[in-house]
Amino acid sequence: GAVVSQHPSRVICKSGTSVKIECRSLDFQATTMFWYRQFPKQSLMLMATSNEGSKATYEQGVEKDKFLINHASLTLSTLTVTSAHPEDSSFYICSGDSPTGNEQFFGPGTRLTVL
Amino acid sequence: LAKTTQPVSMDSYEGQEVNITCSHNNIATNDYITWYQQFPSQGPRFIIQGYKTKVTNEVASLFIPADRKSSTLSLPRVSLSDTAVYYCLVGEGANNAGNMLTFGGGTRLMVKP
Numbered sequence: 001g002a003v004v005s006q007h008p009s010r011v012i013c014k015s016g017t018s019v020k021i022e023c024r025s026l027d028f029q030a031t032t033m034f035w036y037r038q039f040p041k042q043s044l045m046l047m048a049t050s051n052e053g054s055k056a057t058y059e060q061g062v063e064k065d066k067f068l069i070n071h072a073s074l075t076l077s078t079l080t081v082t083s084a085h086p087e088d089s090s091f092y093i094c095s096g097d098s099p100t101g102n103e104q105f106f107g108p109g110t111r112l113t114v115l
Numbered sequence: 116l117a118k119t120t121q122p123v124s125m126d127s128y129e130g131q132e133v134n135i136t137c138s139h140n141n142i143a144t145n146d147y148i149t150w151y152q153q154f155p156s157q158g159p160r161f162i163i164q165g166y167k168t169k170v171t172n173e174v175a176s177l178f179i180p181a182d183r184k185s186s187t188l189s190l191p192r193v194s195l196s197d198t199a200v201y202y203c204l205v206g207e208g209a210n211n212a213g214n215m216l217t218f219g220g221g222t223r224l225m226v227k228p
Binding site: 095106 | 151156157158159160161202216217218219220221
């Protein structure tokens with residue numbers, strides 16, 4: 001199956017700093033990529049949908065100015081958590097679907113801890 | 116998007132068959148049913164997808180009755196490594212491609228020795 005990678009796998013930062021998370025589709029081109037957030041013992045919550053070359057569509061309640069998403073190419077999407085606070089500590093997961101429309105492939109996730 | 120309802124948790128023992136049922140009463144004509152598996156601190160992994168009747172692959176079977184208002188994921192002879200959270204999703208289009216996935220609560224399966 002297709003592979004999606006995320007970098008870093010885990011990051012610890014101080015409150016007020018910004019953190020960038022990369023999501024790459026390694027062996028396919030993802031026209032659309034999705035970003036999810038998952039708190040402990042909870043389900044995945046969709047944050048935003050991004051299409052290559054256009055602005056991301058954010059879910060209700062997700063601050064677009066805080067969670068900056070860039071989908072500059074068909075293989076790379078980035079999520080930047082700006083001015084992170086402890087409540088932003090979570091597991092962030094991205095996914096991408098192939099242009100052929102076969103399956104949505106998930107990355108391994110990034111564990112963000114804000115001190 | 117159709118809402119799904121699953122049991123919060125299930126326990127089983129190694130070697131047993133496990134059936135997890137998901138309710139999706141408001142499923143639309145174009146909706147497919149997809150199941151994902153998630154281990155702790157990992158991204159979800161696709162297990163199986165179907166539209167109606169029965170689908171089987173090397174990992175699981177998916178049973179969908181004629182009214183499609185529910186579906187059952189069947190895991191044959193589970194092992195300890197099958198301990199995970201299983202999510203049932205309903206979405207438009209084959210493999211939900213291009214369409215956002217709405218995750219419900221999932222079912223936390225615990226397989227005991």
